Amino acid sequence: MAELLRVQGYAATGIQQLARTAGAPTGSIYHHFKGGKREVVAAALRQTGAVYIQLLPLLLDQHADLATGIEAAFATAADDVGHTGWANMCPVGTVTGEIADVEPELREVAAGVIASWVDEGTRYLASRGLSDADARAVTYAVLSALEGGFLLARGQRSAEPLLAAGRAISTYVATLPVTAPASAENQST
Amino acid sequence: MAELLRVQGYAATGIQQLARTAGAPTGSIYHHFKGGKREVVAAALRQTGAVYIQLLPLLLDQHADLATGIEAAFATAADDVGHTGWANMCPVGTVTGEIADVEPELREVAAGVIASWVDEGTRYLASRGLSDADARAVTYAVLSALEGGFLLARGQRSAEPLLAAGRAISTYVATLPVTAPASAENQST
């Protein structure tokens, strides 16, 4: 479901299409998800949230310098978007834009997922030496630039927006003070 | 139509709802827009593109320093989003996310609108003293952060993402070299 959602969005993805893709009849879906389409989408969003949250340390731990790590992460995202035919990378972003003012329950689910990303990102960046306030601001800036970059990249069929956004955020992060030395590899202490 | 699109998105906005809102019957719409819903949406996107492109100099000319001007523009956008009950501010962003992989013709229209924004933004920022390459990169970064900030702000019902994104881009711009003195008010030369 998350696969379909991130490419087609909420309204364009039907339960019957999901059933065909998954090889299960529509009745079974309604048996397991009594809330119907909304509940299926909510589950997909929550699952995506839990998966994507693990990417953060995976991408950034390998770079001693936070700023270069962030720019590299955006470059990786840009590569992925290009190699998958400019399909969206984040169902949460696609769905949020579509339903934020129309489906209150789903909006709350999406908000919860994003809030968990913000919390986790803030914690991680603080462990890399940023102040708590800076860590939270950077997390929001990264998520904004990333989701917006995905949007523009899909529309323009170009990696340029994501690369430009990555360089901007990276340069911003490089100006922030860090408490630990820049070469710190032990962000767990 | 642009009004409805930016709040509800493409799929959730029906031609009959547009007819009710506009006070005109559905038949008239199909008489003037023979391409149906797609053509109406395309016209709305193009019109929005032409209107929003005028906001750029309006917002930034009043600040002698480019970086503070950009941060102020994001703050203004954040205020607007909050005062309108977290409705989206940009139909182009909402629609692009929804149809980029599903409606090729509309995707091209949206891409054209965004491309015109990039061209105009690049020209303007170059006239404010940035190199051509920097001007283009900053324009893409601003648009990415702005669209992503709108998305997160709507989802979280908070101005925080937009403000954080604005500060990030502003700080980035402040690090770039400018050819003219920072207090230049004549960006037309």
Next chain:
DNA sequence: GTCTATATTGTGATAGAC
């Protein structure tokens, strides 16, 4: 050109046989 009524298709959701 403007508007009404309708054709047609596809949707989410359900009832009920296995």
Next chain:
DNA sequence: GTCTATCACAATATAGAC
């Protein structure tokens, strides 16, 4: 619990009277 057939409704789009 799994699957088939179907209901009820809303969507886009059109035909045709004024």
